[in-house]
Amino acid sequence: MPRLNENYLNLKESYLFSEIAHRTAAYAEKHPQQGAQIIRLGIGDVTKPLGKTVLAALHEGVDAMGSAETFKGYGPEQGYEATRNAIAAYYKRNGVNVDPGDIFVSDGAKSDTGNITDLFGPGNVILIPDPVYPVYVDTNIMCGNEVTFLNGNAENQFLPMPDPKQHADIIYLCSPNNPTGACYSREQLKIWVDYALQNNAVILFDSAYEAFISDPELPRSIYAVEGAEKCAVEFCSLSKTAGFTGTRCGYTVVPRELVFRSSTGERMSLNAMWNRRQCTKFNGTSYIVQKGAEVVFSEEGIRECQENIQYYKRNAKVIADTLEKLQIRFFGGVHSPYIWFECPNGMDSWSCFDYLLENIQVVGTPGAGFGENGRNYFRLTAFGTFEKTTEAMERFVTLFG
Numbered sequence: 001m002p003r004l005n006e007n008y009l010n011l012k013e014s015y016l017f018s019e020i021a022h023r024t025a026a027y028a029e030k031h032p033q034q035g036a037q038i039i040r041l042g043i044g045d046v047t048k049p050l051g052k053t054v055l056a057a058l059h060e061g062v063d064a065m066g067s068a069e070t071f072k073g074y075g076p077e078q079g080y081e082a083t084r085n086a087i088a089a090y091y092k093r094n095g096v097n098v099d100p101g102d103i104f105v106s107d108g109a110k111s112d113t114g115n116i117t118d119l120f121g122p123g124n125v126i127l128i129p130d131p132v133y134p135v136y137v138d139t140n141i142m143c144g145n146e147v148t149f150l151n152g153n154a155e156n157q158f159l160p161m162p163d164p165k166q167h168a169d170i171i172y173l174c175s176p177n178n179p180t181g182a183c184y185s186r187e188q189l190k191i192w193v194d195y196a197l198q199n200n201a202v203i204l205f206d207s208a209y210e211a212f213i214s215d216p217e218l219p220r221s222i223y224a225v226e227g228a229e230k231c232a233v234e235f236c237s238l239s240k241t242a243g244f245t246g247t248r249c250g251y252t253v254v255p256r257e258l259v260f261r262s263s264t265g266e267r268m269s270l271n272a273m274w275n276r277r278q279c280t281k282f283n284g285t286s287y288i289v290q291k292g293a294e295v296v297f298s299e300e301g302i303r304e305c306q307e308n309i310q311y312y313k314r315n316a317k318v319i320a321d322t323l324e325k326l327q328i329r330f331f332g333g334v335h336s337p338y339i340w341f342e343c344p345n346g347m348d349s350w351s352c353f354d355y356l357l358e359n360i361q362v363v364g365t366p367g368a369g370f371g372e373n374g375r376n377y378f379r380l381t382a383f384g385t386f387e388k389t390t391e392a393m394e395r396f397v398t399l400f401g
């Protein structure tokens with residue numbers, strides 16, 4: 001009999017989205033008339049199709065596969081040079097220097113944020129924000145790591161800062177944040193970078209929503225902060241930027257400056273380790289997808305992606321303006337597709353879910369699904385249509401106005 005990875009027994013059952021689906025279906029069955037009126041603002045997935053430029057490039061990639069002269073087999077595990085150069089140029093456009101050789105193209109940020117635990121041994125002090133994208137916590141539990149939570153709350157605007165008295169080895173940060181929509185300022189990230197350098201720690205920075213940032217003062221990459229190349233890995237994704245949730249492409253930056261010492265004093269480069277990890281366990285992102293990814297970062301590609309992002313952000317504004325008018329305290333909704341509001345009347349997040357479903361047939365995501373600190377909060381997303389979002393907010397006004 002195989003001995004199993006019993007750390008899996010320590011994972012909390014992930015019933016969030018199945019429970020939402022279950023409660024919604026049960027309600028609709030019992031109340032068919034109201035059930036037909038349900039508006040879903042819990043979607044954590046984009047809804048707009050790929051842009052024309054990307055689509056044309058994907059077709060080109062497909063056609064190349066059909067003739068012997070242009071056919072591609074296994075590609076470089078790190079990604080094609082053209083894709084890596086396009087990503088580096090995109091960073092440059094946003095005022096950040098990243099060496100294409102430090103960029104690893106992948107099938108998405110979930111894989112990379114999850115697989116990065118391969119590089120670290122046991123016994124680290126690992127800081128993870130609460131609430132946050134559940135992948136960081138679950139992947140650490142899977143390898144038996146203990147996690148220290150960084151408390152996000154209304155007092156710190158859901159942007160926890162380091163405690164200089166507390167030592168850390170590994171720090172996960174996500175900005176703009178899923179689920180809260182909160183976004184760190186340059187000054188705040190500088191404090192994190194200085195803290196990491198002082199502790200000889202590594203920051204694992206998830207910038208999956210960087211394309212939603214429109215204020216030029218807010219950093220879209222941790223490398224916009226001085227010293228970050230000496231302490232930070234950055235994960236990014238085309239999922240929310242370019243609607244690639246189903247097409248699959250992401251990238252991770254592991255600067256060659258990230259060198260730490262082994263227990264016997266040997267120098268170990270995270271870039272070399274990640275390269276070895278990817279070459280051993282990953283055979284690269286498909287050529288076709290990389291053809292599409294490359295043009296996401298062209299002038300025309302960026303323009304097309306921004307059109308969709310602006311559409312989502314208009315929805316976010318409708319939600320934010322409504323909550324403001326209703327004096328419901330919320331976070332996010334500006335540089336993010338997420339609006340994170342405090343459940344009215346002291347409700348916990350699942351009671352709030354039922355209350356909204358039963359009274360105005362609006363479905364969202366209970367904050368409890370993202371950590372203990374989300375238990376009295378609720379996430380709405382801007383990925384619906386403008387019409388449905390507006391209608392949902394009209395219903396909010398009748399319920400809470």
Ligand SMILES: *Cc1c(COP(=O)(O)O)cnc(C)c1O
Nearest residue numbers: 108109110133178208237239250
């Ligand atoms: C959606 C999301 C990602 C992207 O994951 P992909 O695997 O690239 O689709 C990464 N991090 C966060 C916080 C997300 O919300």
